[in-house]
Amino acid sequence: IAGITQAPTSQILAAxxxxxxxxxxxxxxxxxxxxxxxxxxxxxxxxxSNTAGTTGKGEVPDGYSVSRANTDDFPxxxxxxxxxxxxxxxxxxxxxxxxxxxxxxGTRLTVL
Amino acid sequence: EDQVTQSPEAxxxxxxxxxSLNCSYTVSGLRxxxxxxxxxxxxxxFLFTLYSAGEEKEKERLKATLTKKESFLHITAPKxxxxxxxxxxxxxxxxxxxxxxxxxxxxxxS
Numbered sequence: 001i002a003g004i005t006q007a008p009t010s011q012i013l014a015a016x017x018x019x020x021x022x023x024x025x026x027x028x029x030x031x032x033x034x035x036x037x038x039x040x041x042x043x044x045x046x047x048x049s050n051t052a053g054t055t056g057k058g059e060v061p062d063g064y065s066v067s068r069a070n071t072d073d074f075p076x077x078x079x080x081x082x083x084x085x086x087x088x089x090x091x092x093x094x095x096x097x098x099x100x101x102x103x104x105x106g107t108r109l110t111v112l
Numbered sequence: 113e114d115q116v117t118q119s120p121e122a123x124x125x126x127x128x129x130x131x132s133l134n135c136s137y138t139v140s141g142l143r144x145x146x147x148x149x150x151x152x153x154x155x156x157x158f159l160f161t162l163y164s165a166g167e168e169k170e171k172e173r174l175k176a177t178l179t180k181k182e183s184f185l186h187i188t189a190p191k192x193x194x195x196x197x198x199x200x201x202x203x204x205x206x207x208x209x210x211x212x213x214x215x216x217x218x219x220x221x222s
Contacts, residue, residue, distance in 0.1 A: 040214070043156075043199070045209040045210075048209050058208075058209055090156070097203070098203040099144075099161075100146050100158050101210060103148075103156045103157070103158075105155050
């Protein structure tokens with residue numbers, strides 16, 4: 001593979017359930033990011049990781065957690081899903097800092 | 113507060129009708145401006161990076177330019193396959209992420 005993969009492609013989830021969105025990159029980028037994209041609100045950063053072993057909060061982190069055990073993987077977990085977390089989620093990676101980011105194909109999540 | 117504003121929100125063009133999209137930003141000490149293309153149901157695709165006022169980048173029918181206050185994405189003689197949402201973004205002050213505009217949705221009809 002070349003680039004970023006995300007799984008699942010789409011998911012319908014009952015409120016209160018736990019869900020992990022997976023993200024893997026093979027570009028050996030140090031930095032990885034999770035965004036959500038909502039109509040009228042654009043792309044908003046949830047969490048980021050500048051390098052393996054470190055994570056940070058973005059603009060809308062509440063209800064989400066991340067981990068970065070290695071360079072390639074950056075899973076996003078919703079501990080107890082709520083309907084307001086219905087969105088399209090994009091994972092991205094890059095060299096970090098002020099450099100461009102490269103995006104995965106996205107996961108469309110619906111919480112009922 | 114760092115902000116990125118794109119205009120217009122939507123633009124309809126006839127094939128061959130050139131136009132420009134605008135991205136204005138308010139950040140202290142610009143450290144780069146990025147343009148992306150997003151097709152429906154897909155992730156944003158990186159197009160260009162601009163770092164300093166006066167810089168220009170070109171790719172096929174697209175040319176991006178940068179001033180101290182804004183960037184333009186010029187589309188020359190567009191084709192229907194240029195239809196997409198175009199996003200611009202700048203790094204936040206901490207350098208931890210990109211701040212995105214809400215995009216311009218371009219529709220080109222034949």
